[in-house]
Amino acid sequence: MRLLLLAPPGAGKGTQGERLAAWSGARHIAAGDLLRAEARTGGGLGREIAAYQARGDLVPDQIVLDVLTPAVVEAAAEGGYILDGFPRTLPQATAAAELAARLGVTLDAAVYLHAPDDVLTQRLLDRASQGGRSDDVADVIQHRLRVYAQTTGPLVPYYTERGILVAVDADQPPDSVTADVRSRLSGLPFLTS
Ligand code: ADP
Numbered sequence: 001m002r003l004l005l006l007a008p009p010g011a012g013k014g015t016q017g018e019r020l021a022a023w024s025g026a027r028h029i030a031a032g033d034l035l036r037a038e039a040r041t042g043g044g045l046g047r048e049i050a051a052y053q054a055r056g057d058l059v060p061d062q063i064v065l066d067v068l069t070p071a072v073v074e075a076a077a078e079g080g081y082i083l084d085g086f087p088r089t090l091p092q093a094t095a096a097a098e099l100a101a102r103l104g105v106t107l108d109a110a111v112y113l114h115a116p117d118d119v120l121t122q123r124l125l126d127r128a129s130q131g132g133r134s135d136d137v138a139d140v141i142q143h144r145l146r147v148y149a150q151t152t153g154p155l156v157p158y159y160t161e162r163g164i165l166v167a168v169d170a171d172q173p174p175d176s177v178t179a180d181v182r183s184r185l186s187g188l189p190f191l192t193s
Pocket of ligand 1: 007009033035056060064085092144
């Protein structure tokens with residue numbers, strides 16, 4: 001299975017990505033986690049990534065592609081991938097589509113998890129109060145939601161036009177979201193063939 005999870009901050013793509021990976025056997029590749037791991041190495045590139053993440057700005061496309069591409073290529077060769085948070089801009093989507101076509105491993109579906117902004121904000125503030133990430137503070141959360149709407153939002157029509165968008169209501173308990181995603185995916189031809 002080769003999937004992409006498209007969702008605003010707080011929609012639950014990390015949780016759902018892990019569950020989908022366990023269910024399907026495909027590898028969960030979380031862009032934010034890989035970038036945070038690179039940031040922790042503390043080198044020049046790591047410091048640059050950390051600065052973007054701390055502000056809630058997107059890391060530049062070329063850096064993201066350099067960090068993510070090896071993981072995607074490896075997972076594609078080993079039975080599939082669940083991409084969580086990548087691609088997140090139209091140039092990343094185009095680059096990812098070219099890479100996938102070259103490797104013969106194009107996307108089966110783009111799962112779009114959506115929820116209202118007030119629900120997303122509350123979830124991220126709750127995560128912050130439980131010792132969450134350093135970018136889970138009110139002003140950075142608002143900025144991340146704006147960046148999402150401006151830069152990642154256009155990927156919804158992009159994948160709709162390609163006929164692979166699967167939209168799921170993420171304003172439900174995690175188990176209900178998982179059940180909806182699984183039932184929607186089970187109806188797709190690539191899983192039943
Ligand atoms: P969330 O989506 O909840 O904000 P993530 O862990 O997916 O959490 O992303 C955290 C941060 O990592 C983003 O604000 C951004 O700085 C960076 N990031 C993650 N994925 C990408 C990407 N595909 N392109 C650019 N930056 C990214």
